[in-house]
Amino acid sequence: MIAVYRTCGLALAFSIAAANAIVAETLPQPTGEVVLTVTGDIGVTNQGNSAVFDAAMLQALGEVSFDTTTPWTEGTQTFTGLPLHALMEALGVGEGTLVAKAVNDYSIEIPVTDAVEGGPIVAYLHNGKTMSVREKGPLWVVYPYDLNPDYQAEVIFSRSIWQLVSIEVKSN
Amino acid sequence: MTLHDKMPKPARRRLRGLPILVLTATLIGILVFSLAITFLANSVQREVDALAVANSDTTQWSLVQTEVELLALQVAIHMSEHQANPDLAEIRRRYDVLYSRIRLIGESKQFTELRQNPEAARSLAVLTDFLDQHTPAIDGPDSALIAHLPALGKAVDALRATGRDFSLLGVRFYAADSDAKRQGVASTLAKVGYLTLALALTLLGGIAILMVMFRRSIRSERLAAEARNRLEEVIATSLDGIIAADADGRIIEYNGAAERVFGYTRAEAVGQDMADLIIPDHLREAHVAGMKRYRATRKRHVLGKGLVRLEARRKDGSVFPVELSLSAAVFGRREIFVSFLRDISDRVAAEQELIKARDQALAGELAKAELLAVMSHEMRTPLNGILGTIELLRDTNPTPRQVRYIAAMNTSAALLLHHVNGVLSMSRAEAGQLDLSPSEVDPASLVQELVESQRHAIEAHGNRIECDTTTAPDRIFVDPLRLRQVILNLVGNANKFTRQGEIRVECDHVPGTRLVEFRVSDTGIGIAEADRDRIFEAFKTLDTSYSRRAEGTGLGLAISRRLVAAMGGEIGVDSELGEGSLFWVRLPIGLTEPQSKRPPAVKRQTLPALHKVPKRPLNVLLVEDNQINRLVARDMLAKAGHKVLEAHDGREGVRLAAMQRFDVILMDISMPELDGVAATRQIRDGDGPNRAAPILALSAHALPEDKQRFLAAGIDDIIVKPLTIAALQQALAQAGRPQDTGAAEGIAARFADLCRQLGRDKAVALLTAFRSEGETLMTRLQAADWLSVPTNEQADAVHKLAGSASVLGAGQLREGLNALETAYRQAHPDPATPRLAEIAAVWEAARQEIDGCLGTQGIVQTNP
Incomplete structure (x- = not known):
């Protein structure tokens, strides 16, 4: 647990540094249909307390x-x-936890620690095509299951939320 | 060092062989089980993974979600029924979500198995039909959708039961599926469990074997350690120095005893070259060469040869004798030499001491024996003189009183001689010089004769003597003189120690053996048990009472014992103190077959009467250095009518013998300068007139080897001293028989011999020279002036011709010339003169004979 905290601490230090770097950039306003709304403890917003994204922004x-x-x-x-x-x-x-929600009212918590290089993506193209709601679109959190055996797990499968519409960031 | 060798071989093999096999088998088992377990574990992993994926909650959730999303659509439709402006977006979104769900179930591999269920397939078909019917309306314009809403609402209502069934079916299906999968996993897990159990058992087995091996190795290590300790203890406490060296001679082991023996400490010795350390300089070269040779050829000299005596050097440089045992042992490729060394200085010193003591003892014994022999001899010579003189004295018409004195003197002197002879034969026997001349003897008559000869003396002593020879063997093979000596001694002893008693002499054939037993028993004082062995020892007389009652040198029994032993027999005594003694002698009969009775051995010829006048008087040369003995012998000879010429020593004897011929020469053996043997040899080897005359030795020695020596020198017979008239007469009678002289041979016969031996020419030359020589001498002899001046030259010339006459067989001439030579040498020209005529006559005869021989050759003598 101590190790975990320490790792978290380090991660926090890095993320603060990163946040400081990014704070200067401001999110543009979406021009198209909003596909993703992020709320909660976020350092950057473009619509009130939320950060909203159209497909192009993503x-x-x-x-x-x-x-x-x-x-x-x-x-x-x-x-x-x-x-x-x-x-x-x-x-x-x-840091923190992402509470992701879908069109179909599915909701799941994804720890921010999952967000790593070679980790999950917020897919907007499936086999090169955009996805409709009927095709689990328009956004789908996908892990590279075959590239990392750790991702062949039930917990990861449950975090693979499709028809994603919003994320609420909760800091611990 | 030979620990591994200490373990019994089979045990080693067991330890090496079997467990390794078992261990290998165990290891293979463990490997197989491990592989199987790994394989099954992988399979479990896969199954568990599969279970995790297939039976994920999301799958069931998806199914239930179908019903939920159907309900959400139904709610959205019903909410819009009574509104003027229905929320179409919501309806479309709910429809799309449902659509997505049904597509997921229809396409996802999660539901592959479910889709194969007919009931599920039917439900899925109903749902898909629903989508196919209503999607165009949903995708159509809002107006069309609004118009279609009632139909859609009905369809959704109708579909609710299907949705419900579908999700319940999912629950049932996945419950069963999950059961089956769980069972599969459980079975695999059970297999893993069994395999794990087997693996564990195998491992346990392996551990057990390892334990056994471990304990065995502990045990053998302990045994080895014990053996090593024991060995080290043995080495350390060994009294012998133990040194082990490697093939280069470097010391690798060196024990405490070696420290004591050599003076080097172990620390000093180990690592040193053995050759430098303990091998003395004079042996080092040999040692180094030996090591080199062994390394080169493997041939062993000292190695393994048991105990060898060598020398070694101590730290202080002193060299001392050691006993060494060297062996080589091979350990793997290394060879070591182990030496056991013992300091034997003390032993060698003790040995030398012993040898010295023995040499001294032997020298002492020898000196004693020599002293006894010399003393006896020296005593016998005067004794012989006394005895001889006494005998002569008897013939001088003594008065009766003088006769008694003479008898007493004779008895004393004879007794003294007896004792001296006893000591002498004792010392001879002691020196192993006993000589036996065995012959066939009739023991019964020997005993009877002996008893008869002693009867008078025994009865004079107041005793009686009996003899029993009824069971005696007929014949035995012994030295009769020695046997008689022994029995006589026993009878004499019996008589000495018995008063008014009885003495018995018996002879038996010991039944069942080839032994004859002689017994001499008495009823005398007896011998205490403690003394029974001692009486057979030399110079032992028993206690004072014994010596008071009996005189003696104490040698009788000791000599008897030695004689009996020399004859291969035994002597012993049984006795009761105060009741008497029984001495017995057992001898081998010595004859393989019982002999038929033969006429008794011829008795010695009766000795000639003392004053019997010989047939013819003899011309005797007496060679004797001792004045008394010479006097005695001369008087005895003269009394017997013989003519005696005396020589005072050997040299004179030889000289006289060269001058005239004697009928017999009596030659004393022991004389200073030229002894009798050497003198005899000179006479025999010379060409004097007596070279063939009988020579009789006078000697106190009558030992066989002496006899041999005497006879070899040319002595004809031996008269053992003391000289008695009887013995002298007998010897002279033998010697005085008419002899063949050289003349009997004759010149002609001799000439014939010479012709054969030398060839005719040489023989003729010899004879011619002799004739010429003889003529010349005769001419000279007849010249008066030459005759009147006798010189040695004349004697020599006569001697020379006599020699030639002897060689050429002119015996009479030789005798005549010899007499003439004697006359010249004695400077008596007158007595010689009358002989001249005789010699001339003899020469004339000889010359005629020579001419006869030569005449046949046509040689004519011309001038005188």
Whole structure:
């Protein structure tokens, strides 16, 4: 536990430094339809206490792509999206828990510690195409299950929220 | 060092072989089990993972969510029924969510198994149909959707039961599936469990074996340690120095005894070269060479040869004798030499001491024996003189009183001689010089004769004597003189120690053996048990009472014992103090077969009468250095009518013998300068007139080896001193028989011999030279002036011709010339003169004979 705290402490120190760097940048206002609303303990906002994003803004924040299988699809899929850690950096979030919510009222907590390089992304393209709500879109938190065996776990599967619409950041 | 060797071999093999096999098997078992367990564990892992994925809560949640989302759509539709401006966005969103859910169930691999369930497939088909029917309306314009809402509401209502069934079916299906999967996992886990158990057992087995091996190795280590300790204890406490060296001769082990022996401490010795340390300089080269040779050839000299005596050097440089045992042992590739060394200085010193003591003792014994022999001899010579003189004295018409004195003197002198002879034969026997001349003897008559000869003396002593020989063997093979000596001694002893008693002499064949037993018993004083062994020892007379009652040197029994032992027999005594004694002698009969009775051995010829005049008087040369003995012998000879010429020593004897011929020469043996043997040899080897004359030795020695020596020198017979008239007469009778002289041989016969031996020419030359020589001498002899001046030159010339005459067989001439030579040498020209005519006559005869021989060769003598 002490080790965990220490790690958390370190992470906090880094995140504060990162937040300071990002604070200068301000989020632009969305021009298209808002696809994601982030509320809670965030360092950067663009609409009241919230940070709202249209698809273009998300795309502008970062884009990575990987191939993996998932329990919910047949065959290998290609997912493209914004790395969760990039989103957290953009919002100046270094710690805490993300409470993610979906259109279908599904809700799950994702610890900010999950947001790492090579970790989950907020996918907006599935096999190169945007996703409709009927296709679990428009946003889907996907982990690279095949690249990291640690992600072949029930907890991770439960965090793989689709039809994502909002995130509430809770600091511990 | 030989610990490993101490363990019994089979045990070692067991320790090496079996457990290793078992251990290998165990290890293989462990490996197999481990692989199996790993494989199963992987499989469990996979199954557990699969279970985790397949049976995830989200799967069931998704199914239930279908119903929830259907309800959400139903609520959204019903909420909008009575509103003028229905919330179409909400309806569309709920529809899309439901749509997404149904698509998920229809496509996701999570639901592959479920989809294969017919009931589920039917429900899924109903749901899919619903989507197919209503999606166009949803996707259509708002007006169309509003118009379609009632139908949609009904359809959704109708679908609720299906949704409900579907989620319940999911619950049932996944419960069963999960059970099956759990059972699979449980079974695999059970397998893992069994395998783990087996692995654990195998491991336990392995541990048990390791424990056994461990304990065995502990035990063998303990045994080895014990053996090592024991060995070290042995080495440390060994009285022998123990030094072990490697192949280069460097000391690697050195014990406490070695420290004491050599003076080096262990620390000083170990690592040093053995050669430098303890091998003395004079042996080092040999040692180094030996080591080199052994290394090169493996041939062992000292190695393994048991105890060897060598010398070693101490730290202080002193060299001392050691006893060494060296062995080589091989440990692996290393060879070591182990030496056991013992300081034997003390022993060697003791040995030398013993040798010295023995040498001294032997020298003492020898000196004693020599002293006795010399003393006896020296005493016998005057004794012989006394005895001889007494005998002569008897013939001088003594008065009766003088006769008694003479008899007393004779008895005393004879007794003294007896004692001296006893001591002498004792010392001879002591020196192992006993000589036996065994012959066939009739023991019965020997005993009877002996008893008869002693009867008078015994009865004079007041005793009676009996003899029983009824069971005696007929014949035995012994030295009769020695046997008689022994029995006589026993009878004499019996008589000495018995008063008014009886003495018995018996002879038996010991039944069942090849032994004859002689017994002499008496009823005398007896011998105490404690003394029975002592009486057989030399110079032992028993207590004072014994010596008071009996005189003696104490040698009788000791000599008897030695004689009996020399004859291969035994002597012993049984006795009761005060009741008498029984001495017995057992001898081997000595004859393999019982002999038939033979006429008794020829008795010695009756000795000639004392004054019997010989057939013819003999011309005797008496060679004797002792004046008294010479006087005695001369008088005895003269009395017997012989003519005696005396020589005072050997040299004179030889000289006289060269001058004239004697019928017999009596030669004393012990004389200073030239003894009798050497003198005889000179006479025999010379060409004098007596080279063939009988020579009789006069000697106190009558030992066989002496006899051999005498005979070899040319002595014809031996008269053992003391000289008696009887013995002298007998010897002379033998010697005085008419002899063949050289003349009997004749010149002709001799000439024939010479012709054969030398060849005719040489023989003729010899004879011719002799004739010429003889003529010349005869001419000279007849010249009056030459005759009147006798010189040694004349004697020599006569002697020379006599020699030639002897060689050429002119015996008579030789005798004549010898007499003439004697006359010249004695400076008596007158007595010689009448002989000249005789010699001339003899020469004439000889010359004619020579001419006869030569004449056949046509050689004519021309001038005188």
